[in-house]
Amino acid sequence: MDHIGAMEQQLVSERMRRKLNEVNTAAQAQLAPVQDHINFTLQQAYFKCAYECFDRSRRQEEISNCVEHCSVPVVNAQQHFENEMAKFQERLNRSLMVCQDKFESAKLQQNKTDVINELESCVNQSIEDNMKTLPHLVGRLKSSFNIGV
Numbered sequence: 001m002d003h004i005g006a007m008e009q010q011l012v013s014e015r016m017r018r019k020l021n022e023v024n025t026a027a028q029a030q031l032a033p034v035q036d037h038i039n040f041t042l043q044q045a046y047f048k049c050a051y052e053c054f055d056r057s058r059r060q061e062e063i064s065n066c067v068e069h070c071s072v073p074v075v076n077a078q079q080h081f082e083n084e085m086a087k088f089q090e091r092l093n094r095s096l097m098v099c100q101d102k103f104e105s106a107k108l109q110q111n112k113t114d115v116i117n118e119l120e121s122c123v124n125q126s127i128e129d130n131m132k133t134l135p136h137l138v139g140r141l142k143s144s145f146n147i148g149v
Contacts, residue, residue: 012120019127023092030134031085034141038081042074077145088130088137095126 053066099122
């Protein structure tokens, strides 16, 4: 019986891994326009701006200040993006921790099959709930970066 339980748990772990890969793939797909804007549009503007800073009539300090000023929009955008993604990840992690806590608590009870099914159900629901927030997150990011929605 213990061997069967271990196999069931391994099967559930593999399903959860696949589900988390789905979240990652979906997040990357939905966030691609935002990342493209940061990595190309804003980076391109930064390099064009920085190029204009290099003028032989300027002192080194003036050039450095100018280049630093040019980097502000892309650095701010990247930080904003990373903060939003960290919040998304933290919400997902917290909800998955609740599932894990429920699982650990229920494991002490007798019916192990139900416990594993409940864990899988909880994880699926948590992931589904978090996935529903992605379009809103993308919309907020696009709005804050003035990307055509």
